[in-house]
Amino acid sequence: MSSPSSASVSVEKARQARKVVAASFIGTTFEWYDFFIYASAAALVFGPLFFPNVSDFAGTLAAFSTFAVGFLARPLGGVIVGHFGDRIGRKAMLVFCLLCMGIATIVIGLLPTYAQIGIWAPILLVVLRIFQGIGVGGEWGGAVLMAVEYAPPNRRGLYGGFVQIGTPAGLILANLAFLSVVTFVPPEHFMTWGWRVPFLLSSVLVIVGLVIRLRLEETPVFAEAKAKASKTAERVPVAAVLRSHWKSVLAGGLTMSAPAMIGYVMIAYLLSYGVTQLGVSRPLMIGLVLWSSAVWLVLTLVFAAGSDRYGRRRVYLWGAWSGLAMVFPLFWLLDTREPWLMALGMTLLAVSMSAMYSPIAAMLSELFPTRLRYTGNSVSYQVGTLVGGAFVPIIATTLMQLTGTSASISAYMFGSILIGMLAVKFVPETSKTSLGAAD
Secondary structure, eight states, rough: OOOHHHHHHHHHHHHHHHHHHHHHHHHHHHHHHHHHHHHHHHHHTHHHOOOOOOOOOHHHHHHHHHHHHHHHHHHHHHHHHHHHHHTTTHHHHHHHHHHHHOOOOOOOOOOOOOOHHHTTTHHHHHHHHHHHHHHHHHHHHHHHHHHTTSSSSSGGHHHHHHHHHHHHHHHHHHHHHHHHHHHHHHHHHHHHGGHHHHHHTHHHHHHHHHHHTOOOOOOOHHHHHHHHTTTTSSHHHHHHHHHSSHHHHHHHHEEEEHHHHHHHHIIHHHHHHHIISOOOHHHHHHHHHHHHHHHHHHHHHHHHHHHHHHHHHHHHHHHHHHHHHHHHHHHHHTTTOOOOOOOOOHHHHHHHHHHHHHHHHHHHTTSSSSSGGHHHHHHHHHHHHHHTTTOOOOOOOOHHHHHHHTTTHHHHHHHHHHHHHHTTTTSOOOTSSOTTTTT
C-alpha cells in the first residue's frame, strides 16, 4: 500500500499535469490564432492593400507568398528556440514565443498600407511575418513537450492531443474574429480599418497567455535529464539532432507534411477558392471553415486517445486512406455551391485531417532523447509544415490558373498524402515504449 505522503505526491503530480495540459492548450490556441488571422487576411485583403498595382491573380499570389514566408521562418524558430529549450528549459522558451508572436501580430494590425508608405508596406509585412514564423516555430515543440513529458505513459497521445486541438481552436477564434468584422463592419470600412481589429485583439490574448505560462513549472522529465547530463549537455543540440537523428527528422517531417497540406488547403486556399472562383460570399466560406474546424477539434481528441490504444501509425494511416478517398469528391461537392453539400465536403476533409494530425505530437516527441527532444520534434514538425503547408495556397492557386480545373488540385493533394503514407512506414511505433527509451 502507498503511504499518505506518496499518495499526496501522486495527487499533486496529477493536478500539475492537468494544469500544464490546460496551459499548453490555451497558450497554443492563442499562438495559432495569431498565425491564422494572417491566413484569413492574406486570402481576403492583403492583395489589394499591400500589392495594389498588379492583377487580381498576381496580388493574390503575392499575398500568399508573404503567408509562405512565415513557414520559411518556422524551422529557424524551431532551431533557435529548441536550442535554448533543450539547454535551459521549456517554460522560458514558451514565454519568449508568446511575446514574439503577439508583438508581431499587434504591429501588423497597426501597419500602414501601400497607399500610405509605398513599397515599405509589403517589406515590413514580410519582416513581421518572419517574427510570427519564429514564434510559432518554437511554440509547438515546447507546448507539446510540456504536455507529453507530464503525461502518464499510457496517455501521451491524449495529452499531446490537447496541444494539437490548439490548432483548430486558434483557427476557430481567428475565423470568428474575421466573421464578426465581415458581418458587422460595412465593406468600405472593412478594407480600411475593419481587418485590423482581429490583429489588435491579440494584445488581450498575449496578456492572458503570459499570466498562465509564468505560473508553470518545468517538466520533471527535463529536470531529471538535465541533472543527470549536466556535464554532457549538447552545446549545439541541432547539430547533434542532424548528426545522429537525421532519419527521424526526415521521416517525421515527411509524415507531418501530408496533414499540413490538408490543413492549409482548408485554412487558406479554400477560403480564397470559394470567394474568387465560386463567387460564394465571404461569411458563408468563413462559416464553412469554422464548421470544419469544429469537427477537426472534436475528432482530434478522439483519434489522439485512439493512438494510445491502437498505435500512432495505425491511426495516421486510417486518416491517410480516408484522405485519398475524399480529395476528388471534396471539390465536386464544393463546386455545387450548395451550402449543405459544401459543408459535407469540408467535413470529410476535417475527418481525414483529424486522424492524421492527432498522433503527431506524441509520435514526434517519442522519436528523440530528452536532451534533444525540443530541438528534434520542433525541427521535424516545422520541416513537415514547410514542405507540406508553406506553398499550398501558391501551388493550388497556380494549378487552378494553369489548368482551369479543380481536379489538378485534387491530384496534388492525392500525391502529397501518398508521400505521408510512405514516410510513416519509416517511423517506429513508440506508443508502448518509455519516453526515456531513446535517452
